[in-house]
Amino acid sequence: MSERLKGNILVTGTNRGIGLELVKQLAEKTGEESHIYACCREPEGVRAEALRDLATQYPGKITIIKLDTSDEDSISGAVRAVSKQIGAAGLNLLINNAAINKPALPGSLAATGKKDMMEVYETNVAGPFLLVKMFLPLLQRAAERDTPEKDKGDKMSCRRSAIINISTLISSIEKCPETFHMAQMYPYRTSKAALNMLTRCQAEEFKTHNILVTSIHPGWVRTEMGGEEAPLTTQDSVVGMLSVMSSLSNKDSGMLLDWQGNMIPW
Template sequence: MPTALITGANRGLGQALVRSFATDGWRVHACCRVPDKSLDLRRVAEAADGLVEVHRLDVTDDLQVRGLARSLEGEPLDLLFNNAGIYGPREGFGSQDFEAWAKVLQVNLLAPLRMVENFVDLVAASERKLIANMSSRLGSIAENRGGSSYPYRSSKAALNMATRSLAVDLEPRGIAVVALHPGWVQTDMGGEEAALTIDESVAGLRRVIAGLTIDESGRFFDYSGAELPW
């Protein structure tokens, strides 16, 4: 039975990914900051016949991350999906809250690296050996025509670079690492006017993940499988 660990699983894309993988027979470790308040996620777990285990995890808390890694020691992870992320301040040039920007970097950039460093041995011990970092097209330097969104854009651009470096460093262990753009999705972050439903995005992401091999490691794909420019 393949196993996945998914962060940011309390709502939106994360919760839908948990449900999708469990429906297909995967064992899923679903991580969120406050499980007691994540009632929808708990309902997903209850309906999954034991395939979903919910964990309390703040991805910016080093002790919590280390503790969860120790508790799962010996259990191979076919997929580590670093999904947790925040948008942060939306103010434009001249109105930056730099402390809030630093928080965005903590969640969107440093936390995925912390997760990989702590769980890499479990990924390496698995059959599929996949790491997916949820990025965004807004992190593409080549495609930036709109400006603004400095905290979010910079965090995802930096995550893309980290993804590329991880692909190089982990290739000897047979681990594939990719950055994924879910599309413009009808979530709390994307808004009601977004082009894609959550289920449409998740279905596309699942198809991309299913086709990944070490040959695709270090690349940046959207939910349709199209490769995006850095």
């Protein structure tokens, strides 16, 4: 379903894991009219080699942008760079994927300090907040363009103008008794719960602009953060998420869904 996504698409945290796979599948499955802005902290570093190789495979389709979501100046610089290239077209889809987890698993209360809490919150919540705030004019520009005929009567979609915040099942307060034994992860859990509230607030504010805002849980994925025991590959997770994104509409704005489109309680 991901071929239905199009336009200017920006993804954060793309040097590895889910972010890298998002860029890969978007590059493969979107048309020539689409352009992907792949953001990472150190575009010239060793950890971004796979991303650079991917950009080489799709010349003219992927632009790598330097972005540290914990640094406001870096965010401002990324917004300026993207704005200059996009011009009048606007930004159709912003995927806030970049996130960190501290301390190391299982992240018990005894092992967690104030610094861990603040650093994780800064990247996982304040970063997406500032990105959306600064990119809002470009998102509005995309939303104000003519609505495709297929979207008549349903004004919101990821083809038009949308923000996707990558969240997690363990952000769910209701499901905490079911998931807490897996890993305590105090900073990560609480930051993602805050990200869910950010999603809800932005969905309320931006509905007048016809900008869709949804949180998506990618599943438990085999990544550096997810670990080797995770049952999902990045490929399968991203196939599912892109399918969900391609079908989102007004009714899904402000919701927390999983990679298969199932609703997760707050």
